[in-house]
Amino acid sequence: MSLVDELQKLQQLHDSGAIDDTEFAAAKARLLGGPPEIPRMSHTWANDAPVDADRIERETRQWAFVLHLSMLAGYVVPIAGLMAPIIIWQVKKNELPGLDEHGVNAVNWIISSLIYLIGCAVLCIVLIGFPLLIALLIVDIVFPIMAAIKANNGETWKYPWTIEFIKPQQSW
Numbered sequence: 001m002s003l004v005d006e007l008q009k010l011q012q013l014h015d016s017g018a019i020d021d022t023e024f025a026a027a028k029a030r031l032l033g034g035p036p037e038i039p040r041m042s043h044t045w046a047n048d049a050p051v052d053a054d055r056i057e058r059e060t061r062q063w064a065f066v067l068h069l070s071m072l073a074g075y076v077v078p079i080a081g082l083m084a085p086i087i088i089w090q091v092k093k094n095e096l097p098g099l100d101e102h103g104v105n106a107v108n109w110i111i112s113s114l115i116y117l118i119g120c121a122v123l124c125i126v127l128i129g130f131p132l133l134i135a136l137l138i139v140d141i142v143f144p145i146m147a148a149i150k151a152n153n154g155e156t157w158k159y160p161w162t163i164e165f166i167k168p169q170q171s172w
Contacts, residue, residue, distance in 0.1 A: 006031055057154070060098040063088065064151035067102055071110065071144040082110055101156050101168040105147065108166055109159035113140055116161075 010031065014024040067088045074081020089103025116136055123129030143159050150157035 003031060056096065057098070060096045061152055061154055063092050063096055063099050064102040065148045067092075067099065067106055068144045068148035068151055071106060072141065075141075085110065102147075102151055104166050104168045105156065105158055105162070106144075108162045108164055109143060111165050112159075112161065112163045115163065 007028065010019075010024065010027050013019050014021075019027070067085050070084035070088060071081050073084050085103065085106045089099065089107065093100045093103055113136065117133075120129045120132040120136055123132060139161075147157045147159065
């Protein structure tokens with residue numbers, strides 16, 4: 001088999017996805033007898049355009065910021081504060097893996113907050129529930145704002161008093 005045939009076969013393997021950019025560069029260098037070329041960017045978006053880590057990080061921060069603040073949408077449109085963060089998380093978590101932990105934290109807080117709301121409503125019978133409802137309303141506003149600020153700074157913040165129902169996916 002000639003060198004041209006070997007290079008064509010290697011290109012076909014690369015085009016079919018059987019080998020990635022790094023493996024392709026190393027195999028091509030072995031065939032040509034030179035040092036391997038190192039691809040500059042290995043991550044790609046759905047349209048196969050190269051994307052650098054800074055852009056992914058920036059978009060993760062932006063979407064995490066929006067995800068946390070979308071919890072406040074329920075004060076404007078009923079149920080939107082419950083649905084918007086879940087939708088953002090589910091739509092973007094595969095595209096931006098760093099967003100998964102933010103989404104899990106937000107959903108766990110939403111579920112925990114609903115449980116606390118039911119508990120406060122029951123405790124309204126003995127009057128202690130009313131101040132607890134006010135406290136819950138305050139933390140339901142403050143916590144998402146704090147989480148959004150942390151997310152914008154590139155940090156993941158776990159909501160205090162959250163019951164962990166869902167765990168983030170492990171990336172191996």
